Amino acid sequence: MTAAFTKTPCVVVPMARTTRPDTPDSKHRVKMPMDDDIAIVSQDDFAETTAEPQALAQAGELSRIRLLVVDDHEVVRKGICAILDEQVDFEVVGQTSNGTSAVMLAVQTHPDIVLLDIHLGTVNGLDVAQQLRRACPNSSIVIFTGLTDDMYLLHAMRIGVHGYLQKSQPLAELLDSLRAVYRGERVIGEAHAVTQILTEFTRLTREQERLRSGLSDVEIELIRLAAEGCSNKEIASRQFWSEVTVKRKMQDIYRKLQVADRTQAVAEAIRMGLI
Numbered sequence: 333m334t335a336a337f338t339k340t341p342c343v344v345v346p347m348a349r350t351t352r353p354d355t356p357d358s359k360h361r362v363k364m365p366m367d368d369d370i371a372i373v374s375q376d377d378f379a380e381t382t383a384e385p386q387a388l389a390q391a392g393e394l395s396r397i398r399l400l401v402v403d404d405h406e407v408v409r410k411g412i413c414a415i416l417d418e419q420v421d422f423e424v425v426g427q428t429s430n431g432t433s434a435v436m437l438a439v440q441t442h443p444d445i446v447l448l449d450i451h452l453g454t455v456n457g458l459d460v461a462q463q464l465r466r467a468c469p470n471s472s473i474v475i476f477t478g479l480t481d482d483m484y485l486l487h488a489m490r491i492g493v494h495g496y497l498q499k500s501q502p503l504a505e506l507l508d509s510l511r512a513v514y515r516g517e518r519v520i521g522e523a524h525a526v527t528q529i530l531t532e533f534t535r536l537t538r539e540q541e542r543l544r545s546g547l548s549d550v551e552i553e554l555i556r557l558a559a560e561g562c563s564n565k566e567i568a569s570r571q572f573w574s575e576v577t578v579k580r581k582m583q584d585i586y587r588k589l590q591v592a593d594r595t596q597a598v599a600e601a602i603r604m605g606l607i
Contacts, residue, residue: 396423397514400443402434404452431460438468450477472513497521541604546588556607559598
């Protein structure tokens with residue numbers, strides 16, 4: 333679906349960049365204005381974002397970004413293709429409505445970017461994305477969806493897609509995001525989505541630290557109770573244990589964290605991000 337231009341920013345998330353094979357015209361690829369590692373496009377500066385591609389095109393020095401568009405809604409798919417074809421720095425090399433032909437077309441046309449919807453009839457576009465990652469490792473995959481479920485976002489990030497954009501985004505943001513992906517960056521179209529990814533990253537980091545420490549979930553809960561100021565007697569009452577059991581478990585915690593007492597255990601758990 334399409335939305336009128338708003339001032340909602342498009343956030344470009346810096347991640348490990350991949351280098352495309354050198355081509356004779358690689359030095360002429362489009363270079364877009366950036367503010368450090370975050371690119372924000374508004375209606376006021378849209379003219380500026382398109383000025384350089386137009387200038388390069390007039391000089392005959394533009395390397396066009398080749399795209400394959402995959403969407404089962406014909407109106408959306410053809411509309412996006414028409415918009416992309418109007419841009420001097422984009423070239424639509426193929427379009428399709430289903431996942432099977434998407435992989436075949438990608439293998440045949442070697443697109444720089446595959447713009448892929450999640451819902452492709454009865455097929456999950458994220459499954460198609462996994463197939464594309466194996467079949468066309470040099471093609472960047474950008475999810476283009478109307479879904480706002482965080483589950484799809486996190487799944488897509490785990491697969492390793494290069495972008496996750498909403499169909500409600502303004503046109504200027506969509507085009508600038510595709511250019512950013514072509515430059516080797518990974519993009520996410522909404523600030524909310526960035527927050528979700530950072531939250532998931534924090535959770536995974538804590539889980540890695542927990543596994544490294546050797547602590548169980550129960551032991552981390554005991555440290556949390558100790559951090560709240562609970563005595564062994566109070567912890568025993570909450571956990572329905574004896575005080576002897578609590579003392580024994582706390583000793584196990586000290587040993588695993590290589591500390592001498594509960595104060596040090598709490599401090600070490602905080603440092604590791606466990607509580």
